[in-house]
Amino acid sequence: MHKVQLSYLLTPERGKDALIRNPLMDLLHAVREQGSIGKAAKALDLSYRHVWGALKDWEQTLERPLIVWDKGQRARLTEFGEKLLWAERQAQARLAPQIEALRGDLERAFSSAFDENTHVLTLYASHDAALTALREHAGAHGLHLDIRFMGSVDAIAALNAGRCTLAGFHTLDQPASQSVAARTYRSLLKPGLHKLIGFAHRTQGLIVAKNNPLGLASLADLARPGVRYVNRAEGAGTRVLLDELLAKAGLLPAAIAGYDSQEPSHTAVAQAVASNAADAGLGIETAAHEKGLGFVPLVQERYHLVCLKSELPTPQVQALLKELQSRDWQTTLGSMPGYSVKLAQSGKILSLRGALPWWNYRTQKS
Known part of the structure; x- marks a missing residue:
């Protein structure tokens, strides 16, 4: 039997009939x-x-x-x-x-x-609930965000390879110059080449079963016998964060049962806990809230958007900045569990050296 393939044409006016022409x-x-x-x-x-x-x-x-x-x-x-x-x-x-x-x-x-007032912006980003909300919010105002969620490292690499206009990643507030985040992102981001855009300030913590029946209160509790942890994929910003926190606490990854597991998003981590496949996972409060789970806050972090400096004046990026600075978006962001509007600096152009202070003159020259 011969198969049928369909195609279409873009023309200034419609033809005389509504048939599919062959x-x-x-x-x-x-x-x-x-x-x-x-x-x-x-x-x-x-x-x-x-x-x-x-x-x-x-x-x-x-x-x-x-x-x-x-x-x-x-x-x-x-x-x-x-x-x-x-x-x-x-x-x-x-x-x-x-x-x-x-x-x-x-x-x-x-x-x-064909609408000059409509823009499309390609964004590769670490998974974040606020980005999903922003896509819906901006779409109603003619800015269509083509978002692909992936690990922070892969997102920035895609930006540098020209596959997207913006990348989304997150770090602790003022990460130290010798931190895991610094070692991960220093080679990917360069002052003078990239521009940082503030997006969100959020809480990361342990997603646990409702009412936290195991009484988990810190990362150290993850090393207790019988506690099952569910991790994010290698290269994900949350996995970088976990390694950062483990190093600060003096804990080895091998001490945590489930460290080698990999889930693609905060939602997937929450689902693993909700289905009793794991007892805890590091993630955002919104993901725990959506599944009716418990949440143990651990750290505050900033979620950044980054683009090449040359892209900052483009209409689509300027449209994004306008949306991020709007009162409607501030209200939406403030209504989401675990997000702070006052600290978000949403839509502000930030100093790369100020927000990620692991560069200095000597390291730039070397």
């Missing part, structure tokens, strides 16, 4: 109506050679004759050719409402591309 059916219809290849070609405003060659090509593709090629006789369709036209008419009549709906959906989708 060049073969147009050729067959013209031949049947005009009675000759030459007249069919003229009616279609095509050359005789083009129509004749196209029909021969279609016969070869379909492995069936389409035209009765008798010299001196009126050109006519074979039975197979007639059946093709009949089948096409049946399908077009039956599917006309769906075809029109599909056409309308495509036109509405593409209308944003």
Whole structure:
């Protein structure tokens, strides 16, 4: 059985009908109506050679004759050719409402591309509930965020490779110059090349079962016998944060059962705890709240957006800054569990050296 493939055209105006056009059916219809290849070609405003060659090509593709090629006789369709036209008419009549709906959906989708007041911004980012909320908020104002969630390291690498306009990552407030975060991000971010945009200030902590039946209160409790931990994927900002906190607490990863497990998002970590596949995981309060779980706050951190300095003046980035600074967005962010509006600096251009103070003149020159 031969398969059907659909395609579409972008034109200034619609055609005369709402059908899905097929060049073969147009050729067959013209031949049947005009009675000759030459007249069919003229009616279609095509050359005789083009129509004749196209029909021969279609016969070869379909492995069936389409035209009765008798010299001196009126050109006519074979039975197979007639059946093709009949089948096409049946399908077009039956599917006309769906075809029109599909056409309308495509036109509405593409209308944003022709609207000078609409912008699309590609963002690769570490998973964050506020970013999901921002996508909905900004979309209502003509800024469409094409977000792909991944680890912080991969997101910044994608930015530097030109695969996105912005990247999202997070660190502790004022991470130390010899911190795990500094070792992870120092080679990826450069003053003078990148621009940092404030986005959110949030709490990270342990996502635990409702009412915290195991009484988990710190990272040290994760090393207790029988406690099952669920981790984020390697390269994720939250896993970098965990390694940072473990180093500060003098704990080895091997002491935590489940350190080698990998989940792609805060939501996935919360689901693992909710389904009793794990007892705890490091994550954001919103993820715990959505699953009806307990939450043990541990640290405050900043979630940053970063772009190349050359992209900062572009319309799409400027539109994002406007959204982040709007009162509506501040209200939305403030309503989310675990987020602070006062400390977010949302939409502000920040000093890379100030927010991530692990650079100095000597290290820049070396």
